[in-house]
Amino acid sequence: MVEKEPVVGADGEFSLIERIRKLLPPVREPATMGLGDDAAVIRQADGQVLLVTTDMLVEGVHFDRSFMSAADLGYKSLAVNLSDIAAMGGIPTCCFLSLALPPSLSLSWFTAFMAAMVDAAGSFDVQLLGGDTVAADKMVIAVTMHGRSAAADVVYRKGGQPGDRLYVSGTVGDSALGLRLLRQGQKPESERSEPESFLINRHCRPRPRLQLARRLAEAHLASSMLDVSDGLLGDLRHLLAADGRGAEIFLEQLPLSPAYRKMQSFDDLEGYLPALTGGEDYELLFTVPSGREAEAAGIAEAAGVRISCIGSVVRGGGIQLVMPGGGRMAADDLRGYDHFAAAGSKR
Amino acid sequence: MVEKEPVVGADGEFSLIERIRKLLPPVREPATMGLGDDAAVIRQADGQVLLVTTDMLVEGVHFDRSFMSAADLGYKSLAVNLSDIAAMGGIPTCCFLSLALPPSLSLSWFTAFMAAMVDAAGSFDVQLLGGDTVAADKMVIAVTMHGRSAAADVVYRKGGQPGDRLYVSGTVGDSALGLRLLRQGQKPESERSEPESFLINRHCRPRPRLQLARRLAEAHLASSMLDVSDGLLGDLRHLLAADGRGAEIFLEQLPLSPAYRKMQSFDDLEGYLPALTGGEDYELLFTVPSGREAEAAGIAEAAGVRISCIGSVVRGGGIQLVMPGGGRMAADDLRGYDHFAAAGSKR
Known part of the structure; x- marks a missing residue:
């Protein structure tokens, strides 16, 4: 009898993240928070911290182009990352976009998607400063969002006390x-x-x-x-x-x-x-x-x-x-x- | 006769990036470089700059698991981003990893991949501080790498003079x-x-x-x-x-x-x-x-x-x-x- 080899899909996302965490050395200065919160926290020279979060959205898993418009998807890809910066109490500053696109995707759809994202970035005072564009069978959107906060103001997941x-x-x-x-x-x-x-x-x-x-x-x-x-x-x-x-x-x-x-x-x-x-x-x-x-x-x-x-x-x-x-x-x-x-x- | 709708694959990656650039407002402080170089450049309070680059690797397009080992791929995913920080004259500091994985991927392959990446990060003195893990049909690896440099030392693509x-x-x-x-x-x-x-x-x-x-x-x-x-x-x-x-x-x-x-x-x-x-x-x-x-x-x-x-x-x-x-x-x-x-x- 052949034993079935364990696969990454067996235990869910959080078990995978836990596996990654176990491979990592402890977080060290200037970082004070790595994996395990809505954003990483990195100390800056001026008493502020840099907050960094990244999210990946995959077509057919996180969104469906058959019922989600290009503009909605462009907006939402940014909004979900802004929400992570919000969850740390931060002010978003800039973002980076990596995009896998099916070569058969229509240019008008792509332009509507990008225009909505750029528009959303502008309305939240966020600069889109870079990224990567590659070909793939399905669309994949990876956004990295930066934010800032005074170090003393950051709110973590940890901290709730009985009675709160x-x-x-x-x-x-x-x-x-x-x-x-x-x-x-x-x-x-x-x-x-x-x-x-x-x-x-x-x-x-x-x-x-x-x-x-x-x-x-x-x-x-x-x-x-x-x-x-x-x-x-x-x-x-x-x-x-x-x-x-x-x-x-x-x-x-x-x-x-x-x-x-x-x-x-x-x-x-x-x-x-x-x-x-x-x-x-x-x-x-x-x-x-x-x-x-x-x-x-x-x-x-x-x-x-x-x-x-x-x-x-x-x-x-x-x-x-x-x-x-x-x-x-x-x-x-x-x-x-x-x-x-x-x-x-x-x- | 129906005219064929233009698609994103028609003109190549650099034409797409040019399209994105046209949608963007000019880069403003504290950023001094956005799209168009190996990394974005963001001015910091202490005369240093933050360098940020991001790369996306797609299975079947950029790599093939049938002839690339988990460890090689883990190492290389990091190395290509380190190379972008090098190209600006920077010192890499930390990175973020978004990963789309087929649920059927074996856990031992995944662990070998992650261990090699974590090992490479350690040997280049880079902290892996966050990321996202999602399911997809094909593996997609998106790494965002941070680096630093004195503002005056950054080397850009622009600057070569006749005779150089x-x-x-x-x-x-x-x-x-x-x-x-x-x-x-x-x-x-x-x-x-x-x-x-x-x-x-x-x-x-x-x-x-x-x-x-x-x-x-x-x-x-x-x-x-x-x-x-x-x-x-x-x-x-x-x-x-x-x-x-x-x-x-x-x-x-x-x-x-x-x-x-x-x-x-x-x-x-x-x-x-x-x-x-x-x-x-x-x-x-x-x-x-x-x-x-x-x-x-x-x-x-x-x-x-x-x-x-x-x-x-x-x-x-x-x-x-x-x-x-x-x-x-x-x-x-x-x-x-x-x-x-x-x-x-x-x-």
């Missing part, structure tokens, strides 16, 4: 519902209902929460923070893993958009699943020390972004979901999306 | 011959002749010329510089394009390795083609003001790297090849390799 309040910005789950609508059918934009348009727009045009994050960071109000890209529960696990903490989440307090509420029924947990595990919300998930809730509310108001307290950090591991009726359940089996674990299948 | 001597480090054309051998057959390593092993090693394990480049930069001896990745003539055109200059190259002065000389016959131009257009040499191509040749020789000796004067920069456009017999020909029709122009075909 758990907050999320905006609303969650919209992007997953928007993607579901896009997958279901190619309804022309003019025939979409208002909730449909809203949800699809949330999927295609995520808003990186740079202002809110920056204010939270400068006020030293967020004890830990990341952005929700793999699903609320999945990212919450990353936040808690850094400290070995647990959390309780009150489902009634999840910020759900009117469009989301219209699309889902809430008889049981099912209705909450897109909000809990859907992914690609690019909202901020952060903790605030108990007693500073009013400050947080003030900052959110000044930034013009809704924030919602959805629960607390608790001592000990695991995430408990508190149902609207008051019942509790462990969230252990509810996983965020993992492109590796789901390899070959579609979300 | 044209130099290349090491030997050229070996990598192309090595790749040809790898493609021809899967001869086990133990059965390779010494020249075969040499050439294959030159393809799989390029040596970034960091020490030499750094010394040339600090001595302000190179008036312009880049690294030879697209083929000597192709990259020479990039060097000259920045200034609207021409060049003459003496074929007899091309630095060819003994292995190269053994593999090729030199009855006509044919024998020189791999050296002129082969690509992936990762040697330095640079110009030195006339009269400073002895200084250049001294620096090369101190760095332990051979350099060869292969010709001069001349007024006016075009590259003239001077044959061993003294005859001249225009090099206009000899192109470096372009993955887009050659899409679908193999080098």
